[in-house]
Amino acid sequence: MGLFDWLPFRKKEKTPEERAEMRRVFATRYDHFRLLIQANTRAHELMGELEEALRGFTPYGMHFVRTLCTRISTAIFQMVRHMGELDPSGNADLVAAMQSINERIMEELEPDAHQAEGLPVIDLTEVNRDHADLCGPKMAMLGEAGHSLGLRIPAGFVITVASFHRFMQSHGLGTEIDRLIQTMDGDDRESVFRVSSNIMQLVIETRLPDDLAEAILAAYDRLAETLGAPPDLAVRSSALGEDIEGSSFAGQYRSVLNVERSSLLDAYKEVVASKYSRQAMAYRLTHGIRDEDVAMSVGCMTMIESMSGGVAYSGNPVNVRDDRVSIHSVWGLPKPVVDGTAGADEFIVARDPLRVEEVVVAEKTDMYVCRRDEGVCRETLLEDRGNEPSLTHEQALAVAREAVRIEEHFGVSQDIEWAMTPDGVFHLLQCRPLMRLSTGPEHETVAANLPKPVLSGGKTASPGVGVGPAFTVRKDVDALTFPDGGVMILRQALPSRAALLDRCSALISEQGGMAGHLANVAREFGVPALFGVKNAVGRFENGAILTVDADGRAVYEGAVEPLLKDAPRERIMRGSPVQAALRKAARHIVRLNLTNPESPEFKPSNCRTLHDVMRYCHERAVNVMFEFGTHDDFIEAASRQLICDVPKQFWILNLDDGFSPEGQDRKDRCIPLKHVVSFPMRMLWEGMQAVPWQGPPPVHGRGLMSVMFEATMNPDLVPSAGTRYTQKNYFMVSKNYCSLQSRFGFHFCGVEALVGERVSENYASFQFKGGAANMERRIRRARFVGDLLEMFDFRVRVRQDNMFARVEGLDRETMANRLKIIGYLITHTRQLDMIMSDDSAVARRKAKFLEDFKLFDAPPEGG
Numbered sequence: 001m002g003l004f005d006w007l008p009f010r011k012k013e014k015t016p017e018e019r020a021e022m023r024r025v026f027a028t029r030y031d032h033f034r035l036l037i038q039a040n041t042r043a044h045e046l047m048g049e050l051e052e053a054l055r056g057f058t059p060y061g062m063h064f065v066r067t068l069c070t071r072i073s074t075a076i077f078q079m080v081r082h083m084g085e086l087d088p089s090g091n092a093d094l095v096a097a098m099q100s101i102n103e104r105i106m107e108e109l110e111p112d113a114h115q116a117e118g119l120p121v122i123d124l125t126e127v128n129r130d131h132a133d134l135c136g137p138k139m140a141m142l143g144e145a146g147h148s149l150g151l152r153i154p155a156g157f158v159i160t161v162a163s164f165h166r167f168m169q170s171h172g173l174g175t176e177i178d179r180l181i182q183t184m185d186g187d188d189r190e191s192v193f194r195v196s197s198n199i200m201q202l203v204i205e206t207r208l209p210d211d212l213a214e215a216i217l218a219a220y221d222r223l224a225e226t227l228g229a230p231p232d233l234a235v236r237s238s239a240l241g242e243d244i245e246g247s248s249f250a251g252q253y254r255s256v257l258n259v260e261r262s263s264l265l266d267a268y269k270e271v272v273a274s275k276y277s278r279q280a281m282a283y284r285l286t287h288g289i290r291d292e293d294v295a296m297s298v299g300c301m302t303m304i305e306s307m308s309g310g311v312a313y314s315g316n317p318v319n320v321r322d323d324r325v326s327i328h329s330v331w332g333l334p335k336p337v338v339d340g341t342a343g344a345d346e347f348i349v350a351r352d353p354l355r356v357e358e359v360v361v362a363e364k365t366d367m368y369v370c371r372r373d374e375g376v377c378r379e380t381l382l383e384d385r386g387n388e389p390s391l392t393h394e395q396a397l398a399v400a401r402e403a404v405r406i407e408e409h410f411g412v413s414q415d416i417e418w419a420m421t422p423d424g425v426f427h428l429l430q431c432r433p434l435m436r437l438s439t440g441p442e443h444e445t446v447a448a449n450l451p452k453p454v455l456s457g458g459k460t461a462s463p464g465v466g467v468g469p470a471f472t473v474r475k476d477v478d479a480l481t482f483p484d485g486g487v488m489i490l491r492q493a494l495p496s497r498a499a500l501l502d503r504c505s506a507l508i509s510e511q512g513g514m515a516g517h518l519a520n521v522a523r524e525f526g527v528p529a530l531f532g533v534k535n536a537v538g539r540f541e542n543g544a545i546l547t548v549d550a551d552g553r554a555v556y557e558g559a560v561e562p563l564l565k566d567a568p569r570e571r572i573m574r575g576s577p578v579q580a581a582l583r584k585a586a587r588h589i590v591r592l593n594l595t596n597p598e599s600p601e602f603k604p605s606n607c608r609t610l611h612d613v614m615r616y617c618h619e620r621a622v623n624v625m626f627e628f629g630t631h632d633d634f635i636e637a638a639s640r641q642l643i644c645d646v647p648k649q650f651w652i653l654n655l656d657d658g659f660s661p662e663g664q665d666r667k668d669r670c671i672p673l674k675h676v677v678s679f680p681m682r683m684l685w686e687g688m689q690a691v692p693w694q695g696p697p698p699v700h701g702r703g704l705m706s707v708m709f710e711a712t713m714n715p716d717l718v719p720s721a722g723t724r725y726t727q728k729n730y731f732m733v734s735k736n737y738c739s740l741q742s743r744f745g746f747h748f749c750g751v752e753a754l755v756g757e758r759v760s761e762n763y764a765s766f767q768f769k770g771g772a773a774n775m776e777r778r779i780r781r782a783r784f785v786g787d788l789l790e791m792f793d794f795r796v797r798v799r800q801d802n803m804f805a806r807v808e809g810l811d812r813e814t815m816a817n818r819l820k821i822i823g824y825l826i827t828h829t830r831q832l833d834m835i836m837s838d839d840s841a842v843a844r845r846k847a848k849f850l851e852d853f854k855l856f857d858a859p860p861e862g863g
Contacts, residue, residue, distance in 0.1 A: 030655055032082040033625050039078035040618055044760060046072045047590055047611070054586060055526065056411070056579055063133030063161075063240075065582045066109055072589060073102055076610050079617040087624045093604035098613050101588055105610075108584040120163040120212055121219040124156045124301065130578045134160050136238030136297040141410070141431050149409055151402065152427045154234070155227065156301030157219040159268060161240065163212055164296045167272065170209045176202060177276070181291055196278045203273035204266075213265055220261050220300070231302045232370060233259045235267040236430075239275060239296045253280060253296075257335070258303050258370045271298045303370055304427045308390040309334030309419035310344055312399050313434055314407040321450075321552050324357065325349040325400040329390040331381060332367030334417055334429070345390050349400035356396055361389045395420055402426050450562060453554035455508075455533055460550045461493075464528035465563045466506025467547045470540040473497060475790070487546045491537045492793040493809055501527050506548035508536045508555060511793075511810050530555070532811075598797075598804065622739075622752065625655075625732070640671040642731075650742075651730040652676065658733030678733035680753035680764070683816040684740065687823025691852050693830065742826065749826045755815045762815050763808035766794075766822045768829070769801060784842065785825055788849060792821055820856040824849070 050068055053060060080098055084091035119134075127135050127143030135143070135158040146153035168174035177199055185191040208216075224230045237253035254274030256267040274280065275296045310329035316322035327347040328337050337344045343362035350357045364386040366378045391399070399418060406428070407414045417430040471486040473479060482488065482500050490497060490509040501507070507522055507529040522529040528550035536555075540546065547560040556563075587609075594602055594612040597619045607613045642650040652658070652671055658678040659671065676682065729742035736756040742749050753764040768785050778801035786796040786803045794805040807818050828849065 029086060029625065032085040033621055034656065036079050036082040036086070036617060036621050039075050039082070040614060041758065041761065043072060043075040043079070043610075043614055044758075046075060050582070050586060050589065054579070054583060060132045060137075060578065062109070062578055062581065065578060065585065069105055069109065069585055069589065072610060073098075073105070076613050076617075079614060083617045083621055086621055090604055090620075094607070094613065094616065097604050097607040098610070101607070101610055101613070105585050105588045108588070109581055118162050120160060120166065120215040122158050122160055123219075123222075124153070124158060124299070127158060132578075133240065134158075134162070134297070135299075136161070136240055138236070138238040138430060138432065139297065139299045140238075142299070142428065145406055145409070145428055145431055149405055151406075152425060154301035154304055154427065154429065155223060155231070156233065156299060157223060158238065159216055159219075159298040159300065161295040161297045163215070164272065166209060166212050167206075170212075171206055173202070173206050178291075192281055193278050196276050196281050199276040200273040203276065204269055206269070208265055208269070216265060216268065216300075217261065220264055223302075224261075227302070230261060232374070233264065233267075233300045234303055234429075235259050235264070235271055236299045236301070237271050237274060237296060238299045239294050253277070257333070257376045258374055259300075260374050263374060264300070268298055268300075272296050301429075304419045304429070305370075305421055306333050306419035307422045308332070308395075309429075310337040310390075310417075312403045312416045312418060313413070314403040314416070315413040315434060323351060325351070325403050327391070327396055327399050327403075329396075329399075330362075330364060330367060331385065331390045332369050332379075333376060334419060335368045335376065336366075338417060347389075347391060347396040347400075349396060351400075351404065354397050354400055354404075356393050359389060359396075361387065363387060364390070391420065395424060398424075398426050402428065406431050450560060451556055451558075453549075453556050455536060455539065455555040456553060457534065458530045458532035458553055460529075460553060461509075461531040462507070462522035462527055462529035463551050464506075464526065465547065465549050465551070466504070466528040467545065467559045467564065468505035469542070470544045470546050471542050472537055472540070473500070474537075483543075487548055489536050489540065492807070492814075493531055494793070494795075506530075506546070506550070508533050508548060510534060510536050511814050642676070643670050643672045649729060652681075653730060653732045655732055655734040655737065657735040658737075676733065677735055678731075678738050679736060679812075680738035680755045680815075680819055681731055681733045681740075683755075683819035684738060684751060684753070684823040684826075687820030687856070688827045690820065690824060690855055691828070693827050751819075751822055751826075753815070753819055755812055755819070757812070759811050760809055762810055762812070763806065764815060764818055764822065765804070765806040766825075768803040768805075768825075780842075781829065784846070785829060788825070788846070789821075792818060792853075794818075817856045821853055824852060824856075828852075 046068065050072065053064070053068070077098060080091070080094050083094065122131070122135065124139070124143055125146070127139055128147050129140055129144045131143065132140040139158045142153055145151050168177070180195050180199055180202075184195040220231075220233075235256040237255065239253060254271050254277070256270055259267045275294065308329050308331050310327065311334065312325060312327045314323075314325055316324060316326065325348070327349065328344040329347065330337055330344050343364060345362050345364075346358070346360040347356055348358035349355065364381055367381055368376050368378055371377045399420070402418070403414060403416050406416060410431070410433070413434040414431050415434040416428065419427045419429055421427060466487065468485040468487045469483055470489060471478075471482055472489040473482065474491070479497075479500055482503060484503050485505045486503065487506045487508065488497065488500055488504050490507070492511045493509040501522060504527045507527055509529070509531045510533060511531070528548055530548055530550045530553060533555065545558055547556040547558065547563055549556070549560075549563050552563075589610045591609045592611045592615060593608045594606060594615050596602060602616070602619070604613075604616060607616055640652050640654070642652055644650065658676060658681070660675045660677050662675050673685070730740070732739040736754055738751070738753050740749065740751040748769050750767040751765070755762050755764075766789070768782060779798075782798050782801045782803040786794075786798045786805060789805045789807075790796050792807070793810070794807045796803065796805045798804075807815075810818065
């Protein structure tokens, strides 16, 4: 035993068992931290889905609204739960705040959007945009088009989602289907096919409940009475999630044509069974859509006597800049066009004014017609008719005219199924959003009448076209003079710039991605936004008129008239009770009030929205992990000393995957730099080592006296004193995360950064405090550092000699640049406070810093 080992303040060496327990405790805490971050990511994604719904381009109902709000709340409650495991203190207040917020959200969602909710059958004339969760988007859009545009649509009725649930609950059908799905191996195609066949057979063989069968047949009888004769019906799917952007389910479900009353119930079951067809089940698996999220409603519509029919696209699906209408037509029913089983005539119709530009007549051998009894049959065309166009020019123009009207009403390009009766009247059978590919640099198929763009490339963060005067926003003060209708030009897509979006005609940013906060809000406001456009800042004088084509990823000088028709159009859900309910609920979800973690107001009781709860949990979790991970006992038990060529000790705490396998397998207490794989740490370290420090700056007499005076007054600067300044320099790291606490000279630095593939979650914060000179010089140095960082997109706050800066929402490459700059400043601001009263010396040092920053590739917007 050593001479002083018996003393009570002698630090006791940890046993291997105690070290192992420390590692276990930290691993448990880190697991909760990791799950909290995962829940944070899910919540951000769901909020993006909410903001997309607020744009209103596709119909949805209250079921969608309630489900989405519940999913967001669930994800954030997971954050609260894991926060409670990390730090029980204050968790009761956090739970209470969240409960209060959820109650306010539910109050906004209580009123039903329409009185038809829960009805087993509803007449098609009563269906509109607010019935998407009762009748499915397909029937909702068809009913909306007929109701709002006065278009001819078939008479009929919808067997609703309520009927589907009633059917599933009868005879244990839903339970048995769930059991069969659980036996399925989603990765085994044969297993999927086998289960599909068994479920479809089960649905066909199950008897409909008597009350449901009676409701369906009663609806048929009412329709027959209205028409004056028993109708033959087209029985078509209209499932939840069908015919919306991103998951159209096109062709996945069954349609049964020319159905009589006696076969109606069997036809209904056949369409319901098609929910479990091989292709539909495979489609859901591929898109990650749960079976329980897809309920089947069924549209029953009168068959139209179709002289000719087909499909029309209101724009070119493979060239977003080509807005000509393309019509694909055959004689008789449109079935072979929809099925892709026969050649079709093609008519290309230009707009403004409408005119037929191209006609390609296919060689048609057959046509589909309704049988006299039931079903459809194929008839052979006479040779002369088979070679004739199935539409006249006037009829093609009529189809194109209605396609354009439908597009303008719904606000997005449309895929339309139509039929033309022998009297030449257009009938709409179906419409859905048309998926189109954006034209980028790799596609040179732009319209011939467009001028050459002055800027091109980037990413479409929010679609559309905007025209207005250019205005570059570099600092917050610029917002005061931003013009109404201006084109906002940014270096970085800062969330704070969202405050100007209601005055914007378009937005251009050199950095940022479509998943970021500013992109989400731009889509909500309908402001066209183009992100990732190089060399936009400083390119245009304020006031110069620009046209921003976000879809075509191009910027033009002046107002480009051919593009102006692509400006954002009226959206289908705008003004609906359902969207109004969602917008009210969103006020308690997406708004962020807790913005300053340093404020005494940053506490659970001040959380007013779910976003506030998210922000509090994230900030508090990081702090708790930091406080725990830097505890002396834990550092001793789990840290590794970094092997490096600098005369300082750096210790690294590996949170999870910050070391390579070789580094994790080492048995000693050291780790070579080459085995550290933490991206933000390596970028920070590269900046720290990029330019050798030349030593302290030359100090004149007053500067030296200031340092000597401060040393006599501040005991923390006495080298022999056991103060907080003598603690080790340490990193906490994972693959995408880094936290550094360090002393350089007489000042102290704290850095935290997260840099991954999700641009919206990337951030870096930098805290800088202290020094050896008097307070005035230390304050000047803090402001000097802050002014430099403001030139590189950081939000900066300086209080006395404490400087705090944060940057967020940048892509990986740009975040690497900013971390290198922070690393450089950590190294090269040592003892700089001594010269802060010498203006010429400060100017020279600033110029040198900016010149050195060029080593990191990305120049600042103000430098």
